[in-house]
Amino acid sequence: MMSNKVHGLPFLPGFSFSDLTKSAFHRSQTMGYRNGYAYSRNPTVGIGGGRLYANQLSQADVDELANKRPTVTYEEPKQVPPPDFIPAHVAFDKKVLKFDAYFQEEVPLSTEEHYRIRKVVIYYYLEDDSMSVMEPIVENSGIPQGKFIKRQRLPKNDRGDHYHWKDLNRGINLPIYGKTFRVVDCDSFTQVFLESQGIELNPPEQMALDPYTELRKKPLRMYVTPSDFDQFKQFLAFDKKVLRFYSIWDDTDSMFGETRAYIIHYYLADDTVEVLEVYERNDGRDPFPVLVKRQRLPKVLVNNSEGFPRCVLEISDQDVLEWFTAKDFAVGQPVTILGRTFFIYDCDKFTREFYRDKFGIPEFSRIDVSKKPPPVIKQELPPYNGFGFIEDSAQNCFTLIPKTPKRDILRMLTDDQTVLRYMAVLESPIPEDRGRYFILSYYLATEMVTIFEPPVRNSGFFGGKYLGKTKIAKPGSCIDKPTFYGPGDFYIGALIEVFGHRFIIQDADEFVLKFLESNASNYPPSTIESLKNHFLKQKPTTPESDGGLTTDSKEGNDLETLIKEIQERLKKCSFLVQGSVREAFQILDKNETGYLDREQFFAVCKNFNLPVDDCLINQLIRMCSSGEGKINYYNFLRAFSQ
Template sequence: MMSNPEHGLPFLPGSSFTDSTKTDFHRSQTLNYRHGYAMARRPTVGIGGDRLQVNQLSQADLDELANKAPLLTYGEPKPAPPADFIPAHVAFDKKVLKFEAYFQEDVPMSTEEHYRIRQVNIYYYLEDDSMSVIEPIVENSGIPQGRLIKRQRLPKNDQGDHYHWKDLNRGINITIYGKTFHIVECDRFTQEFLESQGIELNPPEKMALDPYTELRKQPLHQYVTPSDFDQLKQFLTFDKQVLRFYAIWDDTDSMFGECRNYIIHYYLTDDTVEIREVHERNDGRDPFPLLMNRQHMPKVLVENAKNFPQCVLEISDQEVLEWYTAKDFIVGKPLTILGRTFFIYDCDPFTRQYFKEKFGISDLPRIDMSKKEQPPIKQESPYPEDKGRRFVLSYFLATDMISIFEPPVRNSGIIGGKYLGRTKVVKPHSSVENPIYYGPSDFTIGAVIEVFGHRFIITDADDYVLKYMESNAAQYSPEALLSIQNHMRKRESPAPELQNKQTEVDSGMQDLEALIDTIQKQLKDHPCRDNIREAFQVYDKEATGYVDKEAFFNICGSLNVPVDDSLIKELIRMCSHGEDKINYYNFVRAFST
């Protein structure tokens, strides 16, 4: 028996009651239109307006329906046939993943670059999981490029694993055979393949650039030439135009010195100077054409560059305040270039015309420098061969000893060399019981020193003598100090009638060169010649060129250097720098060939 669930009235079979409250017996719509589009819609009421009851089943019924496997009418369903087998070399043939990467390479022993960025392409072959690394070839790079790593399965770690496409992504580092590559980008096919396999790709990065390659791409010249000075215009205007000056270097006041002729060339194209030697027939000198190579000549050095080691290093722009220019080379005036004073006595016609047009100087003189016969000098020596002989007298303050050295004179018959070894000299008219020796106060300009019956007249002194006398003025009379000061002043500023000759002479340097030459001849077979320079260089680790006196004499003693010899002692005195330093650069020159 059926009953009405709403009213609870029983129904007899074949009979029912009409519900007068129901008026709509149509089926509810399952489609709806929104903004012109058909949208699916789930009805909430059924026929007659009755509300549909959804999910009235229990949880147990729902679980049974979810787990029940329906059977077909004709038995168990047949499984679908397996898909056809496709090998990897067919399925992934010519499918390659491409990644762009770079690695950093150190560049040792290079002043232009410290490291190098090399860009590569990493290829992953899906058919056999092999990889290769190829560097694009750059023309004129000078680096072996192309295939860096041939195609193979690349090891990932020490456990035997190999790299898989799942290990590759943008923005990561991978290490292959000890070299680290940073992946920055991949192509479109690689991106679509990895995303289809569920791999989330990192954002792309910019490729790193090689700094040295970018530097070479810059233009060579990035400066603007000032309008008031144009080197190219100077070169094109003064090409092959050279000022020629004839000069003389009078070095007769120093040991082994003489008067020598030179030609000074001033190149207008780049303001460089060249000094050439003038050789005469049978002059006995090696035919070297140049005294000084073509270069820029410094005129005024900075204050800190006065003690600059010019014999070792080259002078740069930081040590020079002013360079020599064409207006500094005037005929009739002395000119000091790198310690040598040249007297310019003439020039060629082109130079005269240049000075007339450029500087308005039209009266450049021509000075006759021919050797004139010297007037006879009253002979005071009883020996005629002593006429004109010159000597270098040294007084040693530590021991009150005197040594005399005679410069050799060419074609005079006088050999020269050591005239008197280091010894104390007794003044004349002193008694044997109470001898009086010469002291520092006895050596002044014009003083007569009698040495064992020979009289020597002091005519000149070096700068150290003046400094010593001024610092020890109490030992000298005011007249003696004033005489040497006036003499030094006259030597630096000569009289007008002597301006046609050289005025500044580096006598100390010439004495040193002559002494070194004499010692070289005397000690040419000495056994200490081979190791003396190395011994000083081992001690002087900073290569300053100076060692203290204690270390100096220890090294000389270990090499059996004859420091007690008078010439060696004189050389040590001339190489001394202050009270506790010795310049061994000049000292070892006396023991080298």
């Protein structure tokens, strides 16, 4: 009611009244969105949707007031408003660069074409730097065409960079997703845009032509098949006369290829050719009777017959410049039949006679085409790492699951029980090691060596096993092919180096000398001579009435020293059976000479389990031996008495 009464009054102080019935006091919206971007705008209505009585400012005036800076001077110069910000999607909306290009695609399974040229159009959208590749649709092409690469940002390299319009030009190769596109030209808008940006364009190129498409544009020709050759006369003259050639097809250059044998028949009656495959027993192939059926084979076609539809029509004489004849086949020459090359290496007797009478060619000689065995590849073993035996390490290279190395069975049977024993002393600068002696046992069957130290009372050393069974390599030998110590290296005074320890050979069993003499051809003479001289130095003893020994003072001292050393070693042993052993010796010594033959002496020692294999006891036996092959058992028994 109030608003109707005051309507029409001038808008002066005191003449304005507020509407008490008004309930909406919202303000109008001054922010908006356009194409995804926010922008400001002037209000169109007042508070609550009422009419605005003040003069509305334009957007340019609002921007000017926002950018105005107050100064203390009069008549401030009017500032030029900054240019409006225009987004890329607005500035480059519907602006697209267009390039004509092509790429080459291989055609592996076709006799008509080896490759084809596919034309494409590359679009570059400036608003978001995206690209797309379209292939124009060609009628009856048989290829799905249209959108080749959908619109997207295309990667340029592996670092994550993308193609930019600065990278595009005419006459360049553009790799995209494994395919190389050749850019040949662009439209006028693209040329003007790139030149305006300071890019120098390459000259345009001609679009490559597709060879198969150009072949189909050639006009069809009329095929006429006249025949003026008298085939009946040829049939009567050469009926049942066939040339037979033996050939091979070598396909080893291809994957899983092999060499296969074939028989080529040439029928003189009608100049036809037949190819039969030779099958072997259990070759795993289906026995097809014929590879190429009997037919006339073209050798050279006319130039314009490459597109001849052979699948529905037969080739006539007008389409062939030259057919296969008998002169095209010869032993030792290759012949290509329907794309496959056969090498003729032999023929039958009738074929040889025909070529000699018809063409004057001498008799063909057979060519050996048998498979040669492949060259033997020498297996090289990796370097030896020094752990274990070389034979055991080499088994890891021969099989996936290592096996036990093969041993020489004959040697194991003949030399299994053959053991060569030596006595050696340790060469060491340590005073405590002087006087230590060791027993070196060489096992002839396995070429291994063991070292045993006899325990000596109050010596400060435990004695016992010093080195288990192993092969000992000579110092300075190659690691991959080491040279091991053998019986020929163990001579009196020899220096044997065992894993950094040095031993000097001082004595050996008499069996060693006998063994080396029986196999003198296998061992150096110097080793045998060294052992002989060593045993000859041990002078034999002579008997007296009381069974004693007549020796000089030096030998007597050596004998007494040896007996005392043996008694010291056998204190804790169970060999104190001197009375029983003496009775056994005296029973055999009927003449009471104090000497027994070697066989009787060792038989008694064996019955009483005396350690005759010991190095010291063996040396005592040699000192008690005489030149007649007998042994004085009185001095021998002194070593076993306390």
